[in-house]
Amino acid sequence: MTERKGHGQLVVDVTKRRRMAWVGAVRRKNITFGNISPFMYVCSRHFHKGHPAYEMMETDPDWAPSLHLGHTEISHTNTTRSARRSKREQRKNTLQPAEGGGERHTEETHKADEDAVPHAEETQATGDGERHTEEETHNTQGMAVTQTECNLCVHRGAEVNRLLEENRQLRRELDEHRMSDNFFGDNDDKVKYYTGLPNMGTFMALLSFLVPLMSDQKRKVLSPFQMLLLTFMRLRLDLPAQHLAHLFRVSPKTVYRTFQEIVSFMYANLSCSIIWPDRDTLQKIMPHQFVESFGRRVAVIIDCFEIFTEKPSNLKARAQMFSSYKHNHTMKYLIGITPKGSICFISKGWGGRTSDKHITENSGFLEKLLPGDIVLADRGFDIKESVGMLCAEVKLPAFTKGYCQLAARDVEETRKVAHLRIHVERVIGNICQKYNILTGTIPINMILPCEGEDITFLDKIVTVCCALTNQCPTVV
Template sequence: MVHTCVVAGCRNRRTPGTTLSFYRFPRDPERKQRWIAAVNREGWVPNEGSRLCSTHFISGKQVKNPRSPDYVPSVFTSAPLSPSMKEASACEMYDKQEAQVEAANALLFLQGQGRFLEAHGQTRSQEEPESVSSSPSSCDEEDIKTEDDVEEEMSLTSVNQMGSPVKNIPPDYESSLEALKKENVELRESLEKMSLTEASFKNDPEKVRFYTGLPNYFVFETVMLLLVPHMKGDKNAKLSKFQQLLLTLMRLRLDLKNQDLAYRFGVKVATVTRTVHRIINIMFTTLVPTAVFWPSRVELRKNLPAALLCTYPDCAVIVDCFRVSLEKALNVDVNQEVASTALTTVNELKYVIGVAPQGVVTFVSRGSPGHVSDKNLVESSGLLFKLLPGDVVLAEHDFDIEGLVEARKAELKITSRCCQSEQVGEDFSLVGTLSDKVSVHRHVGKVIDMVKRRYSMLTGPVESPFTLVDHTSNVSTFDKIVQVACALNNLCISAAPLE
């Protein structure tokens, strides 16, 4: 079937050997209406056979990206002819062509092509005296053209792709136009890189790592797929689901203030606050159980590092504590030896963390006031209930939990230098294992440091709104943030294997 372009004045047809493409009108109603408006034919409606040729697109083809200038046709060198225009005389058409040339010359002059305009002005100035010196009957003689005049006029004009006569344009105009198109593309690419859009993150792993702490976009997309079913699909929301997750990760990763994030994403501070709390709750209920869990003993034994394979083959967990300062001191109730209750000022929160020998976080407690002893913290955290008979727990020398561990028929091993030196004094055969024990202690510290470096919000100080306890889950928002950060860390490359 032979297709003809529907644009008024365009004579392009699909013929054998043509390099032109002919496109159907889009099925999307909004985009289709924009194409019809661009064609600008009053009262005209396209049908199934209507086609638009590729000459009406800047790049020579349609683009389905809404951000592209070729999403809608925009190249129309000749407007549709109304009935009154069809009846215009040849003199009026010539005047219109002259006006187009003048406009092109003005554009060239603004782009630095003044020489062409100056030469054109000189030509006009040379022609004007001749018209003044001509006799009154010259007006009638102008309508009579000789064959030489016709040939000269044809040499000064050409036919464009639309089939309309235009004045010949110097090569400098084409080069300037190409330079402007190239500059436009470069500016669009630069703007895309600086923007916080999904497309700008897909092929830029450095950008993903800087803003989210995740190693690449694949991991980010995996987290996104896990959370999307639980995220609200409000059509009127100012932030997309991608932006909601990105904003929350930037809050954890860079510890940015809500006002800063509001400026970056073009929303109100209240929107940022609600988004962060909502996404944290979703990750706490969906991501944490998936990424932070206590492995089976078979898996622990199968992947036990070489440094522990000989010394502690039954090692189940390495226990340590870390503290986070508070932005504003809190008053908490503490039970004294007497029945009365007193208020104590708390300046920091304390967490117990359990790390598998492979470097994966397997347990995180809730935050407790900084003055709570390690023994009470471990006893109330629920860590002991995960131990099985025969398990070995590695900890520091000041972890006074030996009795609690033995009650679960497990064994506590101390890995600090102090304790090791005392053991060496009694038994020189332990000297060979000192370096292994020290490296074990440093190993868990490396995991904690990595989580804090990856998500700066864990370094504190903790803002007061995050210390409020959610009555539905009886967990504070910052406790959820700590567990979410550990879960995200487990999705990344964890601490170096213990060797």
């Protein structure tokens, strides 16, 4: 039970009294008026109707918990007594005159009493029988009026309770449909659909890591949870900004700004999850298929994938980005995975016309290799001279870098390389399947360098998608 402020002094006083009543009913040493965890709740078993009453209904038996509290100092509330009290209060409010005020009512009452005195004496003189008859008639009429007013009070009270219950039901439905912090609940399928992460535990772990780092982020319109959810939905489902604006009840401009801020924020804090493992770690986790074919020397499997973009207006950029393989304008990225299937390298974006060899030699990939490492790649990577000697069948000498290419002479060796190299294609397909923004057509403004940085916004998106994919079970 929280103390509500900013809703008027009456609400503040009522919620303060209710908070004190709840603390007194629960009677826990670690729970005081000023020290209550926001994640602590009272079970529905402690209320007559299974839920607490509306905070302004102070006479309701469920205004505070009273059942099964583990001690006898708080007596069970009497629902019948509360109902009678409510009827009396409603009757009192109904019987008050609409005009005239209390003084006028008092004067009229005294005047009526004075006029009634001689009438009473005359009645007494006529005999007890006539007086008894008049009193019975008067009482009967009074009881009829009171009974009619009580019926009205009962109907009004029932209507008020019905409206309160309808209000609570509508609030529950609103919480289920709006993008609040309880949007996922405990539904793993919902988490997987909207974020691409495997379950609620993974999402909460990521949320717990990122939210404390968002202290400097703007939180005026959307909460941290809503900002992350909006970003995930944009990456995962590639929803238009206008649609997200309707879902989160903000302007499209706010959607664009939030998406850019959170992607940059996640890029700065999640890029560290794309790491190149040391040789000892690689050898310990090497799958047996690689050990049987190449020993424990395979360091990485590489390949390039392309993302469609809009057609640039600049002729030079248009020529650099046209891919003869995709027959469209694209951005090309070099990706490397470990034999276990985790992403350990992702390059910056290059125009679709750029060759795989040029990207490999100029992306910083070669600097990560150690003497004796074996690299599995497609035949399009003509980088034998850059990496080292061909190692299809010959064992590598010490302190040399090895490179295994699909175009090996021996058919059996070619089959082995192709069978193991296809893992990288499965990882690429998994990334694009999880985050549909990579399968659409990227606008030109996303492939322009970010202000003050030497990378594009699309580079950040690709890196974030790869980092999130590393949080999921491997497809290898």
